[in-house]
Amino acid sequence: AQSVAQPEDQVNVAEGNPLTVKCTYSVSGNPYLFWYVQYPNRGLQFLLKYITGDNLVKGSYGFEAEFNKSQTSFHLKKPSALVSDSALYFCAVCPKGYQKVTFGTGTKLQVIP
Amino acid sequence: DTGVSQDPRHKITKRGQNVTFRCDPISEHNRLYWYRQTLGQGPEFLTYFQNEAQLEKSRLLSDRFSAERPKGSFSTLEIQRTEQGDSAMYLCASSLGQGMEDTIYFGEGSWLTVV
Numbered sequence: 001a002q003s004v005a006q007p008e009d010q011v012n013v014a015e016g017n018p019l020t021v022k023c024t025y026s027v028s029g030n031p032y033l034f035w036y037v038q039y040p041n042r043g044l045q046f047l048l049k050y051i052t053g054d055n056l057v058k059g060s061y062g063f064e065a066e067f068n069k070s071q072t073s074f075h076l077k078k079p080s081a082l083v084s085d086s087a088l089y090f091c092a093v094c095p096k097g098y099q100k101v102t103f104g105t106g107t108k109l110q111v112i113p
Numbered sequence: 114d115t116g117v118s119q120d121p122r123h124k125i126t127k128r129g130q131n132v133t134f135r136c137d138p139i140s141e142h143n144r145l146y147w148y149r150q151t152l153g154q155g156p157e158f159l160t161y162f163q164n165e166a167q168l169e170k171s172r173l174l175s176d177r178f179s180a181e182r183p184k185g186s187f188s189t190l191e192i193q194r195t196e197q198g199d200s201a202m203y204l205c206a207s208s209l210g211q212g213m214e215d216t217i218y219f220g221e222g223s224w225l226t227v228v
Contacts, residue, residue, distance in 0.1 A: 004155075036219070043117075043204055044156065044219040090155050099144070100169060101217065103155030 002027040004093050004104035012110045013081045021076040021107045023091030033074040034092040034101065035065055044090065050074060061085070081111045117220035119205050125226045126195055133191045134223045138207030145188050146217065147180055148204040149173065156204055162188060163210060195227045 003026045013019045025031055032051055036044040048059025055067045065076045074091060088108050094101045118137040126132050138145050143164050148156035159178070160170045164185040174180075177195075182188040192199055202222040209215040 034217075041224075043119075043221040044206075046216050046218060049216060092155075099161055100158050100171075101146075102158070105153070105155050 002031075002093050002095055002100075002102045004091050004102055006089075006091055006104035006107045008107050009105075010108040010110060012112060014112050015083055016080050019076075019078050019081045019085070019109065019111070021089050021091075021109060023074045023076065023104060024072050025074060025091070025093040026072065027093050027095050030096040032094045032096060033065070033067060034094075035059065035063070035074075035076050036090045036092065036103075038088040038090065038106070047076070047089075081109075083111045083113050085109060086111045117205055117207050117218055119203075119220040119223045121223060122221060123224045123226075125228060128197060128227055129194055131191065131193045132195060132225060133189055134203050134205075134225075136188045136190070136205030136207075136220060138186070138188070138205070139218060141209070142207035142218075143185070143210030144208045144217075145182055146206040146208075147188070147190050148206065148219075150202045150204055150222070151200075159190075159203075192225070195225075197227045200225055200227045 005024045034049045035047040038044050048057050050057045050067045058064045063078050088106045090106045091104045092101045120135045146161040147159040150156045159174050160180050162182040177193045180190045202224050204222045206217045206219040208217045
């Protein structure tokens, strides 16, 4: 069975500082990995995904994520945080060739002006 | 392309009543997914369709839940004899259906409150 762990319920960062939201996963075989963002009372918006290839994936709104197979991690990063980045972030995993995507419990990002 | 559309956005119902949610996927998307999200949790997979065929159902989808996609376009999720534990946001999503290299796009969700 696949699973995702987001060890931090909340991350606080000052505006303009770099941010990292952590994610580790467990899956059989090669993983497909995703990050989504959710604003209050809204659906999920796709940020980026790792399928294969370069371990550093660039996505929407200046976000990027680094796939680390040995550490089974897929941390989300951004060089300079904006107040508007404040939201709930979900990491998700799916085994290659499978359709069921499993989400983590989410990390609330608070960017402080 | 207006994205994944869900209706209604909010529904309050009395325990024991039936409710139905509708999802219109992005046009030309072959795959359609239903997820459920409760407060403080990530979305949980319920079921998915490839065109009109329902290919997988989660154990979370009890006998009171039924999903259909009769013509391979829109989908409905019906909950019969609702219980308070059914209160959640029901998310619909769609993708092109080209393996997992395509991206799953979510709708805004349908909030259900059972009183």
